[in-house]
Amino acid sequence: MNDPIPTPNPASAPAPTADAHQGLHSEQGALRGEHPGRAAQPVIKVADLAWLEFTKPDLDxxxxxxxxxxxSTAARTDEALHLRGAMAGTHCLVIRRGPSSRFIGPAFQAADAADLDRLASATGHKVRPLTEYGGGRAVDLLDPSGIPVRVVHGVTEQPxxxxxxxxxxxxxxxTAAARVNAAQRPPREPSQVQRLGHVVLSTRVFRRALDWYLRHLGLIVSDFLYLDGQRDRGPTMAFIRCDRGSEPADHHTLAMHLGPGTGYVHSAYQVADLDMLAAGGEYLRERGYRHSWGIGRHIQGSQIFDYWRDPDRFMMEHFADGDLFDHTLEPGWAAMSASGLAQWGPPATRDFLGTTPSPGVLLQAVSALREDNEVDRARLLGLMRALSR
Incomplete structure (x- = not known):
């Protein structure tokens, strides 16, 4: 990437003391010897997801x-488009002009300028200035899947x-006083995006990637999913949040799952409420955009959701009313299944699940089975069964 994404902290995380999952949608928690869902001594603890970067040939x-x-557009040049939500903060999407449409990687917000120096020292990388819109400084890394990950600080925030x-x-x-003798008529207009909420990634090296994010960025797990009958082999999906101590954070800022593909699955953007989400969906439908799945309410994270495809087929989610957890919450554990993705709503579509038969899907599976990774025949069959239930 060209400005474009290209000594450990000794303080250990406090022991978790609460369990909001018990008796709800997940089992009580980890069994003896299972993954704890956090690193004992992370290098830093990022504060949030800052933005995502893509290349696309048609910026218009x-x-x-x-x-x-x-x-809304925060800045635009002939070569790059910076997009923002309505809340105060940095831009949340960077789209660069390129020969093809592809995901580059995520950028995370460091809590303090010194964290960049600490991360650079621990990883053997350098802190460098960002010279384009927003400025600031960054450390550029690669996660175990080969996805570029940028950690930034000092980027200009917009009001x-x-x-x-x-x-x-x-x-x-x-009865609300404001709703007496007053009809409710939400306008059919775009669902105003307030902020970027999370990104979901697929990886063939799930355990290595999970441990890397927990160790280097100080993220902590809210929920684990495992394949039915294979719990002894460890989880195959994690919903991961920022550790802000006693300050609540989104149920997940990053989610990852084991799969034959590597890279972007979808990203999610917060809107005001269900009505804004639904009216905005009708607005998108009227303009011919492709709907993927929704409206419904998730189980892990509890968000009301609605999924769409952009013109380059990247999946993007509108969401409202997600869970907020502080650092005391233990991870929940549940079996992975397509029916377990929502409390209510229509069944998950093949488009959302990525199970529509195609030569590309078959090629990914064959390639994954030939490589040295965590995708073997039993795992692949388990994933196929989970996505059909």
Whole structure:
């Protein structure tokens, strides 16, 4: 990437003391000897996901979809498009002009400038200035899957824009004064994106990648999923949040799962509420964009969700009302299944699950089985069974 993404902290994490999962959708927690879901002495603890980077050949088309999806343009040149949400903060997407559409990698926000120096020292990399829009400094790394990961600090943050407000609701047991003699008419317009919430990645080296993110970025696991009948082999998916101590963080900022493919699965963007999500979905539908799955409510993370494909087939999610956890929560454990992805809503589609038969899917599976990684025949069959249940 060209500005474009290209000594350990001795403080150990406090022992988790709470379990919000018990009696809900996950089992009680880890069995003896299972993955604890956090590193004892992480190098740093990132504060958030800053942005995602892509290349695309048509910036005009990318910008049109972004505006229809609810993002706004923070800056644009002939070679790069920087997009933002309405909340105060840095830009949340960077799209660079390139010969093909591809995901480059994520950038995470360091909590302190000294964290960049600590991370650079621990990894043998350098801290370098960012010279394009937003400025700041960065350390550029590669995760075990080969995905570029950037950690940044000092990037210029933009002030908040006027926000779409959640609707005032009358419930069965209470009546809002503002909803007396007042009809509810949410406009059919783009769902205003407030902020980037999370990114989901696929990897053939799940355990190595998981441990790398926990060790280097101080992320902690909210939920593990395992393959039915293979729990003794360890988890195959993790929903991972930032460790901000007693300050609550999104249930997951990063999610990863074992699979024959490597790289981007989808990214998620917060909107005000269910009505804004639904009305914005109708707006996208009227403009001919491809719907992938929704509307529903997830189990891990509890978000109300709706998934769409952009013109380059990248999957993007509108979400509202996600879980917030502090550092005391232990990981939940549950068996992976397609039906276990939502509390309510339509069944997960093949498009969302990535199970639509195609030569590309078959080629990925054959390639994964031939390489030295964590995808073997039993794992692949287990994944196929989980995605069909």
């Amino acid at each position: 088309r990318a910008e049109t979809f972004a505006h229809d999806f609810g993002l 908040a824009q006027p926000l779409q407000q959640p609707l005032v609701l009358n419930t069965g047991t209470s």
